[in-house]
Amino acid sequence: MGSSYMFKLTTLLYALLVLMTASLAHARTYDDVIASKYIEFAVYRDFAPYSFMQEGEPAGIDVELGKYIARELGLEARWLWLTADESVDDDLRNAIWKGSVIDRKKADVMLRVPYDREYSYAQDGYGLPRNDMVVMLAPYHKESWQLVRDLNKTGEVRNLAIFQYQAIGVELDSLPDFFLVGIYQGRLRENVHHYATVFGALKDLNAGKLSAVAGMRSQLEWGLPNRPGNFDIDDDGLESLGRKTWDIGIAIKENYRQLGYAVNDVITAMIENGDMEKIFSQYRVSYHLPSTYELDAE
Known part of the structure; x- marks a missing residue:
């Protein structure tokens, strides 16, 4: 019983550990999110005025945006606090499609992602898509x-x-x-x-x-x-800066677009009814429409 039993026990424990890790890392579909009654947003740590802790509570423009989206979907808002890595590619990997190297935990939606068609379809050094694991959509501000x-x-x-x-x-x-x-x-x-x-x-x-x-x-x-x-x-004097303005949107895992469309609908309504601008005003920040909306107005 000794060595054989221990081998089987070790194998079983390992299998359970793998299953638990996979469960933590599993990205959630729209139906999963609705059934759980909560939605988790990845936001940057210590990044005022967008996302930060104030008197022990999450605060900031993106936190208010996440709360609003959750409320409209009938869900509780939760937060995955993200420490900025060396690049946005790294942040997308850690927050959305792979998870951190520590626990593989991922969020349902990442906020404050550069919304740029050129970046979304960029290729790596081998001619392969750099960001094929995520979808970027729902621009909500121009920085x-x-x-x-x-x-x-x-x-x-x-x-x-x-x-x-x-x-x-x-x-x-x-x-x-x-x-x-x-x-x-x-x-x-x-x-x-x-x-x-x-x-x-x-x-x-x-x-x-x-x-x-x-x-x-x-x-x-x-x-x-x-x-x-x-x-x-x-911005006087910054004319020759590579890029003076850029749009900000959200990111989701590539194969869970239904969730992204639902969030996109909420954000679009917020922009159109003025609630988005009110959130920015709450933090003394001037609101600027994303380029997409400026083009539509022309």
């Missing part, structure tokens, strides 16, 4: 890179040349960071100050240590709740 300037320091100068003499803050390794240290043959480099988050830069701007900060418009607006009249936000 942009902007500058907030202290006009008492920059005056009427609207180009970037002034930052050869004035200090400007950026989040480390962001697109504005790479852009500013490289433009004008690197002549701005000494005056580009790096911060772990854009909010650290805004703190120094308020303290008079910087003349400007470059970042996402939503974060600049959120981070300056009592913006003085001499702080101006626009």
Whole structure:
């Protein structure tokens, strides 16, 4: 009984472990989601004003959006907190189609995904689709890179040349960071100050240590709740930035499109009835229609 019994027991335990892991990793169909009475959204951790913890509770634009979608579908909203990896491809893998390397847990829907046809159909180095495991749809906002300037320091100068003499803050390794240290043959480099988050830069701007900060418009607006009249936000000087604006949407696993269509219908209605804009206003962020809706209006 000894060795034979132990072998069978070990085999059984291993099989159970595999089944449990597969269950955790299993992506859920629309019917699964409705039957469970909850829907789980992947949102980025510590990413104000979109998703963050406030007084021990989830908060932010994307959290409010998730709650709204869940309510319209008659479900409870739950959250899969996602730490940003090296690329959006990695985030999609971890959140939607494969799961984290630790527990393989996945969400039903990922929020704040770049909605871009070129990106959606991009190919890898072997000519194969990079994102064939996910579907990106339901654009709900247009984000942009902007500058907030202290006009008492920059005056009427609207180009970037002034930052050869004035200090400007950026989040480390962001697109504005790479852009500013490289433009004008690197002549701005000494005056580009790096911060772990854009909010650290805004703190120094308020303290008079910087003349400007470059970042996402939503974060600049959120981070300056009592913006003085001499702080101006626009995109002047960023004309040669690779991409100044981009749409934001959702992602689901490729073979569960019915769920995506249901969420898309809710988001479309929110945009059309003004509820989407109200959520952004709640967080002091100006709302901008995705490019799809702008084209439809022309």
